[in-house]
Amino acid sequence: MENIPTTADIVKEENLVYKKTKVLxxxxxxxxxxxxxxxxxxIIAEVIEEMGIxxxxxxxxxxxxxxxxYNFFDIDMQQAAHGRAPALATAIKRLLPDKFVFTYQGDGDxxxxxxxxxxxxxxxxxxxTIIFINNGIYGMxxxxxxxxxxxxxxxxxxPYGRDTQTMGNPLKITELVAQLPGxxxxxxxxxxxxxxxxxxxxxxxxxFEYQGKNMGLSFVxxxxxxxxxxxxxxxxxxxxxxxxxxxxxxxGDIKTPAKLEL
Amino acid sequence: MAKVKGSIVIKIEQCxxxxxxxxxxxxxxxxxxxxxxxxxYHYLEMVNDECTGxxxxxxxxxxxxxxxxxxxxxL
Ligand SMILES: Cc1ncc(C[n+]2csc(CCOP(=O)(O)OP(=O)(O)O)c2C)c(N)n1
Ligand code: SF4
Ligand code: SF4
Ligand code: SF4
Numbered sequence: 001m002e003n004i005p006t007t008a009d010i011v012k013e014e015n016l017v018y019k020k021t022k023v024l025x026x027x028x029x030x031x032x033x034x035x036x037x038x039x040x041x042x043i044i045a046e047v048i049e050e051m052g053i054x055x056x057x058x059x060x061x062x063x064x065x066x067x068x069x070y071n072f073f074d075i076d077m078q079q080a081a082h083g084r085a086p087a088l089a090t091a092i093k094r095l096l097p098d099k100f101v102f103t104y105q106g107d108g109d110x111x112x113x114x115x116x117x118x119x120x121x122x123x124x125x126x127x128x129t130i131i132f133i134n135n136g137i138y139g140m141x142x143x144x145x146x147x148x149x150x151x152x153x154x155x156x157x158x159p160y161g162r163d164t165q166t167m168g169n170p171l172k173i174t175e176l177v178a179q180l181p182g183x184x185x186x187x188x189x190x191x192x193x194x195x196x197x198x199x200x201x202x203x204x205x206x207x208f209e210y211q212g213k214n215m216g217l218s219f220v221x222x223x224x225x226x227x228x229x230x231x232x233x234x235x236x237x238x239x240x241x242x243x244x245x246x247x248x249x250x251x252g253d254i255k256t257p258a259k260l261e262l
Numbered sequence: 263m264a265k266v267k268g269s270i271v272i273k274i275e276q277c278x279x280x281x282x283x284x285x286x287x288x289x290x291x292x293x294x295x296x297x298x299x300x301x302x303y304h305y306l307e308m309v310n311d312e313c314t315g316x317x318x319x320x321x322x323x324x325x326x327x328x329x330x331x332x333x334x335x336x337l
Pocket of ligand 3: 268269270286287288289290291292312313314315316317318319320330
């Protein structure tokens with residue numbers, strides 16, 4: 001490190017421009033190196049900090065790699081049975097309508113075992129936020145095919161690639177819930193580049209703001225990587241995601257409220 | 263005077279060496295070390311003094327390992 005100049009003049013409190021938010025705990029994340037779950041956690045926590053709602057927010061952790069999310073967010077959290085986070089969020093939000101309530105769910109949790117809970121919460125328009133991490137695979141259990149697995153995509157249960165003739169078609173559940181009258185805001189984002197992280201953070205902020213205005217269910221999908229399940233290095237997984245996931249799951253807003261009055 | 267306008271502080275023991283921050287740096291300031299941390303990961307380090315404090319690397323780090331400083335006026 002001898003060719004590095006002294007940074008003592010710069011590394012001072014008054015020059016601080018970015019540090020880890022206090023809405024995350026000091027626990028080391030249990031995620032694999034480079035996994036988008038960590039980045040998604042961080043920007044959710046930053047939005048909670050910036051909105052000043054740390055003591056008014058209740059998160060629901062799913063089953064999946066993020067089952068331990070309650071160890072990482074310094075907010076009230078409850079862990080739900082697999083796929084049932086929207087049902088639990090409905091109950092919590094109805095009992096405590098002044099709280100900000102969000103679920104955090106993977107694609108296996110939200111779009112396979114929890115499909116009914118997802119669709120009915122979105123159709124009812126219960127007033128909470130769903131954050132949906134779509135990595136196209138069951139990460140935690142060893143990379144099995146999920147409803148979101150792309151046509152031709154390899155997984156541990158589709159080792160030659162997903163054959164839609166025998167394994168069915170991938171489910172674009174985000175487009176599906178956008179059709180339902182109860183959703184006010186439906187968007188698809190990513191967190192692998194600085195620009196995408198900044199956009200995704202704005203989307204999460206909007207989702208929480210709409211919830212604060214009782215506008216219905218806000219739904220933020222984050223297309224993410226599972227480098228362990230995809231069997232790639234984190235950098236290659238991010239490139240693969242751009243080349244393969246984004247054409248099928250295009251980024252951007254799918255449904256926005258008629259008028260923004262923020 | 264070095265032309266540094268920004269600097270980062272890396273929590274070496276928390277870095278998982280995933281390298282996703284490396285391509286986001288506009289000035290190629292950061293790279294993985296040849297050495298490893300206590301967990302055996304090649305951790306991130308600064309390799310030159312071109313940092314502008316743009317925060318790109320910190321914003322994509324899944325493990326919130328990077329703190330960024332920037333001097334408002336060039337020294
Ligand atoms: C009722 C029930 N069925 C099955 C499982 C096994 N299981 C654990 S995690 C998981 C899928 C997780 O995948 P996903 O929701 O995509 O999250 P990821 O791990 O990829 O973040 C499954 C099927 C379980 N824990 N409980
Ligand atoms: S298995 Fe996949 S989703 Fe789970 S922590 Fe590892 S990279 Fe992330
Ligand atoms: S703050 Fe910007 S310039 Fe400095 S190391 Fe990080 S990415 Fe590079
Ligand atoms: S993104 Fe974070 S964890 Fe990954 S190499 Fe960079 S500093 Fe380390």
